[in-house]
Amino acid sequence: MEEIRRQDLVDLDNLYPGVPVSSDSVLPRTTCRIIRRIYDNALFMNLDEIVIDEGYGKCDSARAIASILEDRLPIPVRRTRNVSSEGRGTPVSDSALALREKVEMILSDFVRPVERSVIAEPHPAVAVWGVPCSDFLLYDLFPDGTKILGWTRCFENRTPADDELEQMIDPAVPTVFFAQMFCHKNALAKHLAGVHGGLYLDIDGQVTLPIRAKVEAFLHFRVGNRERGRREAG
């Protein structure tokens, strides 16, 4: 934890083991895990300044948490709006790497640039649409090369407010649509899952047995059958 505290830049969205939960008494239980985590991290770390993107790519809760942190901490809270539309590409989202590794790379790249020359996966078996999940165990359920879509893809592209990119779906690839419980993106996730025949998931905190079972069943029936069909045709 001391190592994290010594970093010049810290992404407050990310999980840092050892950070105590202090948000329970301040934020309603209907607040999404990521916003709660931002609060916990900000209160625990000795920060000099906080920069919050509260633009179109974020949500009302980002604006709210900025106000709350302004009131609670003696440090400046700088509000920004990231409206960048200059994409820098999504090689990690389209790579053959393990899904957890991909998400970790995309998130760490934000504060510490990572090498992004990775091998592409031309035929992903499945795709995951959405924001980063608070419990990365979700990503271990998917095969290597799982394509990343939605806001996480926009994040890698450095265009978090790119609505068109966020809603880009590959109809040929079975897709799991995920949103953090209590996140406004649930409406879009459920809608897109209905339109594209994907699996809609919302998770609050940890990946539970039913969530795991739903993903496994989706992979078994949708991805497994598709892969078997492709092998037979080939």
Next chain:
Amino acid sequence: MRLADFGTTWTKWYDTETKSYGVVRTSEVDFRAAVGTGHNIRSRADRMINELVALAEGGLKRIPEPDFVLVDVGSREIKYVRFENRRLKEMNWSTSCAALTGFTLELLGSYFRLDFDHIRPAKQSVPVTCGVLGMEQIFELVGSGVSEADAVARFTRGLAENALRFSGNPEHLYLSGGMTSNALFCKSFPLGVEVISLGRFVLVEGLMSGEGVIDAGCP
């Protein structure tokens, strides 16, 4: 080879050699299965299949239609799968909305000494989303003069309506799980909804790989 569904309260099993099947309290299980599923599987089986996969595979074995909805209501949870053209279209598993449904009914039955085979289904329902909240309303009804049997029947209808809503309000549904042994529950779905009971061995059957079909329906 023994196949088993280790449920919260009851374990359902099938022996592929003797072609026999049975039900035992999970707390009294004294065997190990070759293939297993269920909430209480822990380390009781050599190979584990998740419950939604077992339910869907069992449904595909038992149901001939290309399109169907299969809902499994057990002691603690409710699951459903919807197939279109024999292709999985939708599924869900809830342990909170349907929490303790079967378990609650069993408790109520023994507390009030009710025989579910002889209780008339209710026309009204208690709007319940889970067993615990519903139980509170039963005691309110009994306190206001409604008979114990009628109060439990209204509660049971609420559970049936909840299962129907959870599975997307289909007009025809296949029902499986421990609650198919409860005659009152089977009869408590709203008029116009066709319910076909497949009994409580559908998940066990989903563990088989083309080894036959167990014939065990609703009471």
